[in-house]
Amino acid sequence: MSAHEGEIVVIHFHDFGILRARVARELPTGFVVDLDLDDDGREKLASKIRWKRSNMHAHLVDKREFPRLMPRHPRSVMTMGDGSRHCCFVIDISQSGAAVSASILPGKGTPLAIGALIGRVVRRLNVGFAMQFTVVHELSDLERMLVEPPGSVDALTEPAEPPAGQN
Structure with a gap:
């Protein structure tokens, strides 16, 4: 996937959800982004990261009835x-x-x-x-x-x- 500097992208992380970001710079193998989060969004993400870190070895089951998939042609x-x-x-x-x-x-x-x-x-x-x-x-x-x-x-x-x- 390619993106250009300044472009807005939507990123889906299995463990952290959906995040909006702006491409900060391009790399040969991808790109670097700056997350577009307000203070509340940053705190929510930090909380998810802390929870994930403290439960890294716990094998928790996804309770959703049907698994989510990323479509090939979105x-x-x-x-x-x-x-x-x-x-x-x-x-x-x-x-x-x-x-x-x-x-x-x-x-x-x-x-x-x-x-x-x-x-x-x-x-x-x-x-x-x-x-x-x-x-x-x-x-x-x-x-x-x-x-x-x-x-x-x-x-x-x-x-x-x-x-x-x-x-």
Whole structure:
């Protein structure tokens, strides 16, 4: 992966979560970043680092129902309930939901689709939002559905009443 000096990047660390950073300088094998954290964010990260250091040898089990994966092709299209479409970046995905970064931040409960994966926003993240899918998907279908054209997504809102005389 390459990035240029001054570019903003989103980094996902398995143990520390999702962090925003700005590329400070480029290296032959990567780049160096400055984390974009306020005082509260720095304290939260420091707390996670202290916890990780004190539990390095404890084998704790991840209690999530489905493991999170980083998609091979994370760029997708977000389709809102009104039909508007926006480019987005899928930070991670599981069989039941995804973490997404986009130029707009839909509110909690907002119906939307990422590719052909339909769901609702369940919470905001520092770098975007988390969505829960309306159904649990097969692991083998996630990558395909993530990049499936938005036109293949059925309506995100309640179905309209059929025209009179067509019941």
